[in-house]
Amino acid sequence: MNGAQSLIRTLVDGGVDVCFANPGTSEMHFVAALDSVPEMRGVLALFEGVVTGAADGYGRMADKPAATLLHLGPGMVNGMANLHNARRAHTPIVNVIGDHALSHKGFDAPLESDIDALSEWTHGWNRTSTDSAVIGRDAAEAVAAARTAPGRIANLVLPADVSWGPDGVVASPIEPPAPSIVDDSTIAAVADVLRSGESTVILLGAGATRERGLLAASRIAVATGAKPLIETFPARLERGAGLPVFDRMGYLSEQVQWQLTDVKHLILVGAKAPVSFFAYPGKASELTPEGCKVHTLADLGEDVAAALESLADSVAADAKPVLQEPSRPALPSGVLTPQNWAEVIGALLPEGAIISDEANTSGLMIPMVTAGAPRHDVLTLTGGAIGQGLPVGVGAAIACPDRPVVCLQSDGSAMYTISALWTMARENLNVTTVILNNRAYAILRMELMRVGAEGAGPNANSLLDLSTPDMDFVKMAEGMGVPASRATTAEELAEQFSRALAEPGPHLIDAMVPSLI
Template structure:
């Protein structure tokens, strides 16, 4: 077999059976090899950022790696933003980047670039295969690296001649490392903080936002009085009726200051210590209050869920978790607003849904509106690089074909990766997209004020406006094969959602919502 066949065979044997791709000439032998390994599902994306975001979404929901195939340095560059999100979310992604044949690189061809340097910005592990006989082993190592804690992007650079040459051999899977149990001293330290009688917050992140960890954290809170918060943008968090509900750490530094006011102990369970997303004139970057002691119960590579369960047995052995009661908002009426459209979602969210949330400023009330909806998983913008919602929904739907996927997508960030809709249609994915159209980069309107810039000029306002011409998302979706409709009232949104949820396959609803930031 050639190198490409050995690579794909090894990936499949190691548990990677879907590869999102936007290939080029240097990857053609990989493309051809798909027919020799039919267990590999190749999924075409029209833009590399869709492929990388879909791999992120797939792995978040499947709890196993996805593959992504990119073309040289420019293709890697186009996929970089969602690889950044995957790295920050510790999502296992095997990133295969084709390169020029080894002897061709010395000619500095037009598409030649420093792939190794570009990949290093988003990779937890990377390697260049330079011998066809090594490709299988390199692929097995890449999968193991992606799956080893804390998880993340493993990049394998594959020269074209290494791919096409004969002599490749599939390799046996390599066992990934396991999460390290937390030290007893860390548990004792957390117990001392929780029993000190002083105001204490537990901040959950990583694997500590899944249901078993949430239940353990709720027991600890019930027994100790500690406040529990989830990180601002968890990679995947379980919510809804029958699950403990916790607020997330605020996006704005002022929100975090309010949430942590008077806190004397901050216990990190799989989360990073909070910092401001950006620097602002005259404001602190470190958001831990003065005088607050930070205790690391579990780091990124440690078993945070297991640590919380151990802590619950010590602190809250007889305590019962506080679970969200089943409750849905009443369906609102009248023109859509930023305040009422979330209630439509909360009232109609299906059982066992997956919510890919990139609603941004329009979605600030979604958590409260869905707190008592049927149990569901939420995927959020963990790395902060926008254009993730539609691609992540793509991957989630392929990972869980038996679950409905709801993508809540802001208009500005939608345009980064709008071609994901074509893949929704091509793969006939069960995704309902609610496209929140407020004709603005509303978050940047807010940030323009917060950084202290002079915000009154017409040119500054114009640069954050998405009209002239208005975007017609119904036409865009229909042009890519996705049935679409427009809603301007709560009644229209509810009717369109009911119809979309009742019919398999992709749908888009363009919801016209005024911007929260004028």
């Protein structure tokens, strides 16, 4: 058994049975070894940003890591933006990064790079395998590291000669450490804050935005009057009829400051205190109001849901959560607008849908119109590096093949990883993509005004315009094997969206909407 075979067998034995890949010469023995371990599903993508984004979407929905196969340092660089998003989402991923043979590295070949420096950037677990006899052990430790709460990126560098070496040994799975339990004294201290009667916000982050955490937070709110808020960009938010529904913290600093007006206590649950996404002239970076005390109930790596439940038992033993009643907006009519396209999605969203949301400026209405829709999950742009939506949809669809995936995707950011459509077609994934096409980087138009840049004229505005030439997403999708259509009215969007959901396989709808800005 060669090193690559032992690596793949160890990954599969540890529960990692999907590998998103864009391989090159240094990874050919890994590719060949896939036939010796048929339990490993290899999924080809045409760009490493799709590979890493798909692994992110898979990990968020499967609650276990996928593997990626990346071609040396440049391949990792191509995937780095979506690894940044995955790190911010605390997604478990095992990156297998090919490298030159150890005997070849000293020759400074054209693809030689500092992979160690790149790996460190993911703030995860890093190792280079140097012996095919221990590569199985390295793989087992990588899987355990990725699965360590709340989820990490593990980078395993695989030199070509280690991959082809004949001495591979399969290693047994290693159980990751369990999340630590929040101590009783912390629960009691936060309970005292809630009993004070002072204005309090509970900010729910990683581990708190699924059913257990939401139910406990609602009980606490009912009993104490505290207001739960969801972090701005949750990795995975369960919502819809039958669950408590809370507002998300705003994106703009002014929104956050309004939400925290007169708040005396901010309780963090798997979240960090809010800061402005960017610095703006004359505006604060820290958004916690003066005089507001910050308390941490549970941090990353702790059992966040259990901590919320213990807190609820302490301060809200008899309280019942408030659950969202089923409700739908009426189907709108007329020309598509930044508002009514969202009403179409809210009216027709199917049971069990997974929304990969990169609608950006066009998606402001979606949380409101889907609050009473059937139960669904929302995956958001956790790290702000655009080009996430389509790849995350790929990974979510492979993790949950029996659930419909809906990608709500802005036009500009779609172009970063548009080749994900090809993978959707190749794998026949049930992904319906709605492109919100306003032919502009609309969010940057807003930021141009917010940063106080003076003198912006035609030259500046031309850098934010996507209409010269217009992009034809229907032709692009059809060219990659995805059936596509264009909607200019609410009626057309409703008909096309319903048809796409009813038919197996991927579909794309180019929804023409005017810009908000």
